[in-house]
Amino acid sequence: MKKLFIILAATFLVACNSSKEKNKVKKSTSTEMTSENPKEKINDTVPYEDSVMLLGKANRKGFQMDAFKDWFNTGYADYKADSETVEQLKPLLKDVNISVFMGTWCEDSQRETPHFYKILDDADFDESKLTLITVSEEKTTPQGFEEGKNITNVPTIIFYKNEKELGRIVEYPIESLEKDMRTILSGKEYKHAYAE
Template sequence: MRKLICLAALCFLGYSQVQAQSQYYIQKDTVSGGHLLKGIISRDVLAQDSTFTWWKENFVAYAKDNEHVQKFAANSKDVELVVFMGTWCSDSHYIIPRLFSFLDAAGFPSSRVTLIGTDRAKTTISHLTQAFGITNVPTIMVMQNGKEKGRVVEYGKTGVAEAELAAITALP
């Protein structure tokens, strides 16, 4: 049953990306007083929102490790990423811009990344967090042929998310 839910969610995500780059809404964040984005968003939305000053700071500050970049680039030809994040979450503020900097260095196209914003309760559109078993953000899922190959939750098990992504893509 869980596989069926995941397949349905992936179909929804694929359809959503064909229909539009971003399908989200802005919700007032009752904790910070700012706003948060909930739904399918794009990196451009994050980069262009002047209230998200954390995006540019962390995108530019990331020092890429060429070994991880090359390993990921060599093994990521047939994978897609499904990324859950919170625009309210300090871990997401740090990790997500750096993830995109890493992906750019590896030549991984943004069109193969589905970025999903959650609220503070870690809910989003169409119950996607429940379907994928998301309990923490950010969560970066590596998908291959419609199946999850592995995931990195927050900073990962080692604290080096890009090393873990490279290792996941190298798995058979």
């Protein structure tokens, strides 16, 4: 089996943005293949502390694994998106592609990712235009999906139109996920939490 290096935190990180200690982990075989590329693995897991983490390309099905379904399903069910803002998002989301970089080990990702999926569902977003990348604590993947994307904190949600980045939400929204999305997609000035 191929070995990967990931960083395991000495203590649980609240701000999902740094860690120090490296440990070797073995890849798991709990994966499925994508229909677009039969050789591309999706929802791959690696050992993490007393459980596992997703690492690499993933999709919503991955969040239904035992290690993740409690926080995902609870966060999804409990989130009530602002319906007026979601209605305003619907036309803005047309022709938009979204990339989400998150860590299943990260408290911020565990909070924001289910909320984000709920907003997308409420807005009737075409999920085929969503790319979900799950990263290690050092914000990397074995395939290098993060390269050139400046992923420093997770979750990082990047919005694209015509392959051009419109903006990103980093770690947590400034106002709310749906209102920050509306600001970005309507072309208004937006600075994420770590913008200089």
